Amino acid sequence: MHSYPTPALIQVKELTAQAAENPARAIAFQGAPGCNSHRAALEYAPQCAPLPCFSFEDALDAVKEGRADRAIIPIENSQHGRVADIHFLLPESGLSIVGEHFLSIEHALMALPGAKGPFAAAYSHPQALGQSRHYLRARGIVPMAYADTAGAAAFVKEQGDLAAAAIAPALAASLYGLDIVEYNVEDAADNTTRFVVLARAPLDPATIEGIAMTTMIFEVRNVSAALYKALGGFATNGVNMTKLESYQKGASFSATMFFVDIVGKPGEEPVDRALEEVAFHCKDLRLLGSYAQSRPRG
Numbered sequence: 459m460h461s462y463p464t465p466a467l468i469q470v471k472e473l474t475a476q477a478a479e480n481p482a483r484a485i486a487f488q489g490a491p492g493c494n495s496h497r498a499a500l501e502y503a504p505q506c507a508p509l510p511c512f513s514f515e516d517a518l519d520a521v522k523e524g525r526a527d528r529a530i531i532p533i534e535n536s537q538h539g540r541v542a543d544i545h546f547l548l549p550e551s552g553l554s555i556v557g558e559h560f561l562s563i564e565h566a567l568m569a570l571p572g573a574k575g576p577f578a579a580a581y582s583h584p585q586a587l588g589q590s591r592h593y594l595r596a597r598g599i600v601p602m603a604y605a606d607t608a609g610a611a612a613f614v615k616e617q618g619d620l621a622a623a624a625i626a627p628a629l630a631a632s633l634y635g636l637d638i639v640e641y642n643v644e645d646a647a648d649n650t651t652r653f654v655v656l657a658r659a660p661l662d663p664a665t666i667e668g669i670a671m672t673t674m675i676f677e678v679r680n681v682s683a684a685l686y687k688a689l690g691g692f693a694t695n696g697v698n699m700t701k702l703e704s705y706q707k708g709a710s711f712s713a714t715m716f717f718v719d720i721v722g723k724p725g726e727e728p729v730d731r732a733l734e735e736v737a738f739h740c741k742d743l744r745l746l747g748s749y750a751q752s753r754p755r756g
Contacts, residue, residue, distance in 0.1 A: 461512050461605075462490055462512065462609060462612065463490075463609060463612040463613045463615070463616040464612075464616050465612040465615045465616055465633075465634045465635075466490040466491060466492075466608065466609055466612035466634070469490070469491035469492070469510070469633055470490070470491060470510050473491055473507070473508055473509060473510055474509060474510070476507050477507040477508070477509040477525070477526065478525070479507075480507055481524060481525055481526060481527060482527050483505065483506055483507040483527065484506065484507045484508075484509045484520075484525065484526035484527055484528075485499045485502070485503060485506040485507070485508055485509065485526060485527065485528050485529065485530055485655075486509040486510075486511050486516075486517040486518075486520040486521055486525070486526035486528070486529040486530075487499050487508060487509070487510060487511065487517055487529065487530050487531075488511055488512070488513060488514045488516070488517045488531065488606070489510065489511075489605075489606035489607070489608055489609065490510060490606055490608040490609035490611075490612055490630075491508070491510050491608060491630075491633055492607075492608035492611060492612075492626065492627060492629045492630030492631075492632075492633045492634065493606045493607050493608035493609070493626070493627065493630065494532070494561060494563060494607060494627055494651060495530060495531075495532060495653070496508055496510065496608065496627075496629065497561060497627055497629060498530050498532070498559055498561045498651075498653045499530050501559065501561060502530060502557070502559040502653070502655065509525065509526045512605075514531060514543065514544070514547055515547065517529045517531065518531075518547065518551040518553060518656065521553055521656060521657065521658060522551070522552065522553065522658065527657065528556070528557075528655050528656060528657045529553070529655070529656045530559065530653050530654075530655050530656075531544065531547075531548075531653060531654055531655075531656060532544070532651050532652070532653050533548075533652055533653065533654050534651070534652050535563070535585060535589070535649070535650070535651045535652075536646070536648065536649060536650045536651070537588070537589050537645075537646055537649050538585050538588055538589065540703060541585075545675075545703070545705050545715070545717050546705070548654075548656070548746060549675055549744060549746065551656065553656040553657060553658060554656065554657055554658075554659060554660035554661070554746065554747040555654045555655065555656060555660075555673050555746050555747030555748075555749055556655050556656065556657045556660065556661050556747060556749050557654070557655035557749045557750065557752070558652060558653065558654050558655065558671065558749060558751070558752050558753075559652075559653045559655065559752060560650055560651070560652050560653075560752060560753050561650065561651050561652075561653060562649070562650055563586075563589065563644055563649040563650060563651055564627065564628070564641070564642055564644065564649075565582075565586055565589065565590055565607075565625050565626070565627070565642070565643050565644045566625070566626065566627065566628045566631065566638045566639075566640065566641050566642070566643065567580065567593075567623050567624075567625055567638070567639045567640045567643045568611055568614070568623060568624050568625075568626060568628075568630070568631040568636040568637060568638050568639060569614065569620070569622070569623040569624070569636060569637060569639055570614065570615070570618065570619075570620055570622075570636060570637070571635065571636070571637050572620075572637070573620045573621075573623075573637065573639075574639070575597075575623070575639065576597070576598070576599075576621075577597075577599050577621055577622065577623040577639075578599070578600060578621040578622065579599065579600045579601075579602045579621070579622050579623070580594055580599045580600070580601055580602065580622075580623045580624060580625050581602045581603075581604045581610035581613055581614060581622065581623070581624045581625070582601070582602075582603075582604055582607050582610045582624060582625035582626060583603070583604060583605070583606050583607045583610070584603045586607050586625050586626070587601040587602075587603065587625065589644050589645060589646070589649055590625055590643050590644055590645060591645065592645045593643045593644075593645060599623070604624075607624070607625065607626035607627060607630065608626050608627065608629075608630040608633070608634075610624040610625070610626055611624040611626040611630035611631065611633075611634050611636055612630075612634050614634075614636065615634045615635060615636060623639065624636070625643060628641065654673070655749070656747075660745075660747050660748070661747065661748060661749060663723040663724045663725045663748045664725055666723055666748060666749065666750050667750065668750055668751065669721060669750070669751040669754075670721075670722060670723035670748050670749065670750060670751060671700075671719055671720070671721060671722075671723075671748065671749055671750075671751045672719070672720050672722060672723050672724065672729065672745065672747070672748040673717075673718070673719050673745075673746040673747055673748075674717075674718050674720075674743065674744060674745045674746055675715055675716065675717050675718070675742075675743075675744050675746065676688065676715070676716050676718070676736060676740045676742060676743040676744070677707065677714065677715050677716070677740060677741045677742045678714075678716070678739055678740050678741065679739060679740065679741050680741075684739050684740075685716070685739075687735075687739045688735070688736045688739040688740060689702070689736075690735070691731070691732040691733070691734070691735025691736045691739075692720060692732045692736070694732075694735070695728040695729075695731045695732040695735070696728050697720050697721070697722055697728050697729055697732045698720065698721040698722075698755065699718060699719070699720050700719045700720065700721060700755045701717065701718060701719035702716060702717075702718055703716070703717045703718075704716050704717075705717065720732075721751065721755060723748040724745070724748065
């Protein structure tokens with residue numbers, strides 16, 4: 459907690475105390491108060507008690523230790539792809555995915571009260587800087603990486619440098635007493651981040667109403683065409699696979715893991731048949747959770 463800038467630390471202590479009063483309402487998120495994950499928690503569950511955590515691991519631990527009922531974690535962005543390390547952290551956490559939320563990303567350039575620019579540098583999370591790179595380049599503003607967007611806003615407030623700005627959600631400006639110089643500095647108007655919601659216990663697929671999603675990871679057997687045959691289980695059973703990403707497990711480069719999202723849930727006959735076929739061709743298959751689809755795919 460003490461890795462936050464002082465203005466953020468004040469907010470962290472207040473929110474942490476509120477979450478401790480009612481852990482059943484608490485949703486843990488990574489970042490300083492005012493970041494996009496904070497926004498996502500409030501959009502997903504407006505009556506929740508947001509619990510800020512410095513790292514993704516801290517947010518997951520808060521759920522495992524009972525200090526929060528759920529955690530909301532960004533998993534991919536429409537402009538910059540998957541969020542680093544998440545594919546390793548989710549399976550290792552032992553938590554289950556119980557929901558998803560899509561957040562429209564709206565970045566604002568903010569600075570100390572009265573500062574109008576020109577600005578020498580803008581601080582923010584590397585993804586936010588990348589999502590605003592054309593805006594920054596056109597104005598000659600040097601991008602400076604920081605741990606998270608709202609933390610960057612708190613850092614600018616703490617430093618008191620009139621030539622420094624931050625790129626963060628507008629919520630951060632209101633929390634840290636900064637002025638918004640310009641709204642919507644993101645380069646793409648449709649910039650969207652997908653979050654997953656994690657809990658200690660999985661949902662019973664039978665209780666999910668409407669269209670469901672299921673997330674899993676698997677490692678195929680080390681034989682020819684194993685991946686082709688495993689994926690064929692989805693195709694032959696008419697199961698729509700909406701995500702397939704690979705990542706290396708360990709340093710041997712001999713074991714490739716696959717992260718998969720499908721439309722459907724266990725208990726539906728096509729999904730059950732597909733999973734049976736996939737399991738036959740895999741050394742390891744783990745379901746990370748089934749949950750209600752919050753946005754249609756395709």
